[in-house]
Amino acid sequence: MNISTDPWIWLAAILTICIFSFLYRDNFFYRLAEHLFVGLSAGYLIALTWHNQIYPNLFSPLFREGNLMYLIPLTFALCYFSRFIPKFSFLIRLPIAFVLGWGSGVAIPAVFQRDILKQIQGTILVGEAFSRWDTGLGAIIVMIGVLCTLIYFFFSQERKGILKPISNIGIIFIMLGFGASFGYTVMARISLLIGRFQFLLGQLLGLIK
């Protein structure tokens, strides 16, 4: 055993164990680590935002290079603080409306391209897929899955008659997809836990290399 003498390693290990103590129940040590984590992360993110966002994207071009165009985003940013002055609090709607409008304008064509056009292109049956029986079968299964799943998400029709069995097949395809995704993601989460144990057993206690 080669126990670490680095105080920072010890501090990190103690805080890790404090967070793990939540598995037993809520307690003083968990609350201590939680509050420390929230406070430190908030402070750290303020510094990070200044250095990575505000200074290079606003402060430097406006005050060092004298580009007055940047007064527009500065004004928008200052509108967020108007909520502290009740008389002018309505001004906060301007930057929020801008962000929402910009976000929708950018997102809608991108989603249409990525989630609709490309998916249609990938689902259409092509002759080459049937050059082998297994790829042909795969293409047909994908096509049936897409059609049934689309019908599952029809909201303006009652699920009766032919729609009922089709949407039931749709939910089976959805659950199969989720099952595969669940297994895949659980493995990634377990690797996070392994990472913490590697830290405790390796860097702190020196039991593993």
Added chain:
Amino acid sequence: MHVLIALLILSFEPPGKPIAKDQPNDDGGKILITWKLSDSDSLLNAYNIYRSTENEELIKIGSVPKETGLFIDNKAKDGVKYRYQISAIKDGAIIANSEISEPAASSSQWFHTGRINILVGLLLYSVMVLWFIYQARIGKKMFIRRIPGLDALEEAVGRATEMGRPILYIPGLSTIDDIATIASLNILSKVAKKTAEYNTKLIVPNRSPVVYIVAREIVKESYADAGRPDAFNPDNVYFITENQWAYVAAVCGTMVREKPATNLFLGYFWAESLALAETGAATGAIQIAGTDSIFQLPFFITACDYTLIGEELYAASAYLSREPLLMGSLKGQDWGKMIILFILIIASILMLVGFTDIRSLFDV
């Protein structure tokens, strides 16, 4: 030896005269250069690309491996005319030069001609949605099928009221421009109205500062709409931190300390979904989740009582409010799905009978 090298150089064919033109469908600053490969291409190592303006000497701006007849100069200044020359390279030495290209200048385009299919699709979809909104407004009845997760909302609020415990509402961890966040905030207004009517405490911790501001205004307005502006407590809608796991640690702490009767996780989530839902399940709360993140849905389905899958989250605001605008929009979306369904079937049939060009309609 020098004679041999000279003979070798003379035997190499130079690359064809380069054709320079503005790169189409971009925001400027790029010139596309193409050339016919040297007949001796297989013996070469690379091609160097040289550039000059009207009065300057040629300067090397890049290099591409052999068998490549294309280069994009992405350091051009819009409006400035450039000429290009291609040199064939073998063992680090220039052994043949092409002719110099005709001048070309870069410029930006307002319209991306490669995305006309997106424009047509969006216009068609918008017309359909607007038509159904119009239909809903003139009073046409519109049906919406049962969504169990949303039916359970009323029950969940009632349960919290009976137990005298709060409701915890997480509007996802994404930013305000995310469609799932917007859908979640629409649901928040309906939930807040119900909690105001029942006089139940509603806790809304936020990760994004902008979402926090919007959520706070929404809850405040909902309390006012319900005729209970005095019941609104601004301290119940609060910002924690933008750090993902610090936020989760704080919310998990809130769950075990405040012991909410109902947890609502509606919006966009990442890896924290299971940590939140698992802690909530351990406290015995009734949990309703909804997200369009396909990677997190399996975790919510496992750990929550009801889960809104993908588009059910978007349909929620129409379902809860039954407002003509939202109902019409939902009907329009359904027709959009119907059209996609028919396109898939017809395009597949056409492809299989030999009309293979149909697939290129979806190129972007």
